[in-house]
Amino acid sequence: MALFAREADRMQRDGLDQWQSGIYPLTEHIEADIRSGYGWVVASRGDVLAYLSIDDTPDPFYDAANLTWKTPREGT
Numbered sequence: 001m002a003l004f005a006r007e008a009d010r011m012q013r014d015g016l017d018q019w020q021s022g023i024y025p026l027t028e029h030i031e032a033d034i035r036s037g038y039g040w041v042v043a044s045r046g047d048v049l050a051y052l053s054i055d056d057t058p059d060p061f062y063d064a065a066n067l068t069w070k071t072p073r074e075g076t
Contacts, residue, residue, distance in 0.1 A: 040052045
């Protein structure tokens with residue numbers, strides 16, 4: 001999860017609030033992606049270098065959040 005925390009901090013410094021460190025993504029989100037077969041970890045010598053998730057299913061997290069969309073959401 002250090003990879004996600006580091007990137008959340010970087011995005012915040014860049015003025016992006018897409019991820020908030022410690023709020024999203026959580027460990028259980030990543031573990032669920034991997035268990036479901038659409039999340040992969042790239043590692044070398046025990047260090048996590050990257051994470052990739054390919055899932056075209058709308059995430060219910062975004063339905064529950066108080067968000068304003070600039071374009072219509074497909075699949076909802």
